[in-house]
Amino acid sequence: MQRNGFEPAATGVTSGPRITVTAVSTPAQHLARIAHGSRAERLLHVEHVPARPARLAQWPDGLAPPVLAALLGAGMERPWSHQREAIDLAMAGQHVVLATGTASGKSLGYLAPVLSTVVDGAARGGLRRPTALYLSPTKALAADQLARIESLAVPGVRAATYDGDTPPDERRWVREHADVVLTNPDLLHHSLLPGHDRWSGFLRGLEYVVVDECHVYRGVFGAHVAAVLRRLRRVAGRYGSTPTVVLASATVSDPAGHASRLTGLPVRAVTTDGSPRGAMTFALWEPATGEDGERRSATTEAAELLAGLVDQGVQTVAFARSRAGAEALATGARRRLEALDPEAAAAVAAYRGGYLPQDRRELERGLRAGTVRGLAATTALELGIDVSGLDAVVMAGWPGRRASLWQQAGRAGRSGGESLAVLVAADDPLDAYLVRHPEAIFGAPVESTVVDPENPHVLAPTSRPRPPSCPSVRPTSSCSDPGRAVCSTCSSRAASCGGARRGGSGHERTAPPSTSRCAGRATSWPSSRPAPGGSSAPSTRRRRMRRCTPARCTCTRARRGWSPTSTSRRAPPTWCAETRAGRPWRSR
Numbered sequence: 021m022q023r024n025g026f027e028p029a030a031t032g033v034t035s036g037p038r039i040t041v042t043a044v045s046t047p048a049q050h051l052a053r054i055a056h057g058s059r060a061e062r063l064l065h066v067e068h069v070p071a072r073p074a075r076l077a078q079w080p081d082g083l084a085p086p087v088l089a090a091l092l093g094a095g096m097e098r099p100w101s102h103q104r105e106a107i108d109l110a111m112a113g114q115h116v117v118l119a120t121g122t123a124s125g126k127s128l129g130y131l132a133p134v135l136s137t138v139v140d141g142a143a144r145g146g147l148r149r150p151t152a153l154y155l156s157p158t159k160a161l162a163a164d165q166l167a168r169i170e171s172l173a174v175p176g177v178r179a180a181t182y183d184g185d186t187p188p189d190e191r192r193w194v195r196e197h198a199d200v201v202l203t204n205p206d207l208l209h210h211s212l213l214p215g216h217d218r219w220s221g222f223l224r225g226l227e228y229v230v231v232d233e234c235h236v237y238r239g240v241f242g243a244h245v246a247a248v249l250r251r252l253r254r255v256a257g258r259y260g261s262t263p264t265v266v267l268a269s270a271t272v273s274d275p276a277g278h279a280s281r282l283t284g285l286p287v288r289a290v291t292t293d294g295s296p297r298g299a300m301t302f303a304l305w306e307p308a309t310g311e312d313g314e315r316r317s318a319t320t321e322a323a324e325l326l327a328g329l330v331d332q333g334v335q336t337v338a339f340a341r342s343r344a345g346a347e348a349l350a351t352g353a354r355r356r357l358e359a360l361d362p363e364a365a366a367a368v369a370a371y372r373g374g375y376l377p378q379d380r381r382e383l384e385r386g387l388r389a390g391t392v393r394g395l396a397a398t399t400a401l402e403l404g405i406d407v408s409g410l411d412a413v414v415m416a417g418w419p420g421r422r423a424s425l426w427q428q429a430g431r432a433g434r435s436g437g438e439s440l441a442v443l444v445a446a447d448d449p450l451d452a453y454l455v456r457h458p459e460a461i462f463g464a465p466v467e468s469t470v471v472d473p474e475n476p477h478v479l480a481p482t483s484r485p486r487p488p489s490c491p492s493v494r495p496t497s498s499c500s501d502p503g504r505a506v507c508s509t510c511s512s513r514a515a516s517c518g519g520a521r522r523g524g525s526g527h528e529r530t531a532p533p534s535t536s537r538c539a540g541r542a543t544s545w546p547s548s549r550p551a552p553g554g555s556s557a558p559s560t561r562r563r564r565m566r567r568c569t570p571a572r573c574t575c576t577r578a579r580r581g582w583s584p585t586s587t588s589r590r591a592p593p594t595w596c597a598e599t600r601a602g603r604p605w606r607s608r
Contacts (some may be wrong), residue, residue, distance in 0.1 A: 043417050047438050051066070060149070062307060065304040070299055071299040072293070074294070074295060077104035077294070084139040087172075087174055091132070094171070102120050106266070108130050109288055117278075117450060118290050120292075120294075121293050121297065121311065121428065124293050130230045135174050139566065141221075142176040143176070149225050151225045151226050152200045153201055154200065155229070155231050157237075181202045182202070182203040182212075183203055183204055205244075205248055213251055216255045226261040227264065229265045231268070231282070232285075233498075234267040235271055236503075240475070240477075245282065247479070249283050271423035271426050276289035282473070284473065285594045300429070300440075301438070302443075303443070304443050304458060305455070318445065319345050321416070322414050325444065326349065327357050330353065334411045336395070336411065337387075338353075339415045339428050341419075347370050353365075353368050412439065412441070413432045413440070421467050425443070425461070426466065
């Protein structure tokens with residue numbers, strides 16, 4: 021197997037692959053210690069990723085003075101070239117996607133224009149304060165970005181997370197006072213957009229929408245997120261705002277095309293990475309086969325490697341495929357360390373979804389502070405978490421995509437130093453092939469990120485009739501897209517032209533006829549829908565339901581055995597709400 025110039029070292033390696041350990045190659049030293057003796061045969065390949073120099077630029081003149089002072093106070097004297105390019109495009113109102121490597125400082129590319137706009141708006145005053153919305157696929161990433169904003173301590177900026185961990189009493193404060201809201205697409209779809217009237221002040225001043233780790237939004241999930249982003253643009257347009265969209269990803273093959281499909285907007289791509297990067301030693305590891313012919317599990321092997329690295333004082337994160345795998349990995353590592361160093365065993369923990377919010381935040385703080393030396397995690401820590409002191413990463417099994425592989429490997433070495441990454445093959449034919457054919461990993465680009473925003477299987481369930489209480493807007497002949505309609509209240513369906521908003525020119529308000537849908541007894545029906553004249557007062561007269569059977573009613577639902585009080589389609593019908601009674605209702 022290829023060794024990339026590694027030769028034997030004076031660290032006790034007497035057999036197996038020949039590995040060089042120099043005085044300055046710390047990752048190689050760690051790798052030599054965990055691959056000594058009989059375990060050296062499990063090391064199949066070592067790849068050396070060279071370091072990358074930095075290319076610096078100057079801060080733009082348009083940054084608000086408080087933001088520039090905060091950046092200089094944090095030690096950021098000059099931005100990198102790709103950060104400056106992204107800042108210029110975003111401040112000019114152009115939609116942009118930052119597609120540079122892991123640990124390349126993409127966050128600063130969108131935080132600088134966002135914070136500068138918020139500060140300038142607060143200085144001008146007025147009722148319409150500038151706001152920004154940040155979307156991330158995980159809560160951990162949103163909490164990490166909030167900690168970064170708070171560490172800058174820019175005066176006049178009020179940032180807060182709005183997700184499932186946010187207490188109910190804090191959500192009202194976030195809606196009414198926060199300038200930068202950090203959330204995820206799920207909360208955007210289920211909470212913010214349906215209740216947009218409560219977010220009217222925030223949406224009225226929406227200047228930026230940041231979509232972090234946009235490569236995650238692919239396939240069916242990406243099609244749903246694309247529909248949510250288009251709905252966000254329509255709702256924001258109703259309140260008179262046209263936000264600039266800034267996207268970021270470290271592992272996407274066609275950043276401009278993917279961002280355009282995701283947002284429905286023309287997007288400029290920034291791909292030239294100007295950040296420095298330390299060298300990385302990447303090892304491919306295959307567990308040994310026992311006497312019974314069965315290969316050792318990747319979780320057990322990764323636990324042994326994690327224990328060995330923690331015992332050497334190397335802060336390490338080990339990724340498992342499942343929550344149960346993360347718990348088993350952490351337990352196995354602690355069991356091995358208890359016999360060597362009980363204090364080191366106490367510094368190993370597991371991180372996964374399902375923990376209480378305060379427990380997850382405590383683990384994140386311990387990882388940054390260095391009190392947690394070894395952490396077994398799921399992919400919840402894969403995306404963009406900034407842990408500057410992390411030295412090594414162990415991956416238990418092939419993560420499924422090259423994009424995920426480099427995302428996990430990029431968690432180490434974020435402080436600019438050298439790092440170590442070890443991929444442990446699982447007992448799987450694909451894993452066995454990849455560790456024996458390293459060119460399939462290191463010599464190939466990341467996979468294409470496929471998303472179809474016009475997927476009919478995704479759009480069909482969302483094309484539901486509007487709620488009865490929602491007045492509609494019908495395009496007239498002057499509309500540029502007369503074939504579509506928009507609900508002026510919930511914005512569930514909209515035309516692409518600007519006049520489709522409520523009260524816009526070229527449209528008129530209409531109301532649907534209130535008619536029973538029962539095929540056998542179609543008749544005028546008193547309802548609470550607004551009248552064509554604009555009156556929305558519900559009728560005070562109601563009609564009594566009577567027993568409906570297939571013999572007495574030709575309603576299609578009754579023939580199928582449908583019942584409004586039963587969840588089973590096979591249950592006998594009880595009451596049909598669409599059947600008129602023989603006698604009038606009493607007014608309540």
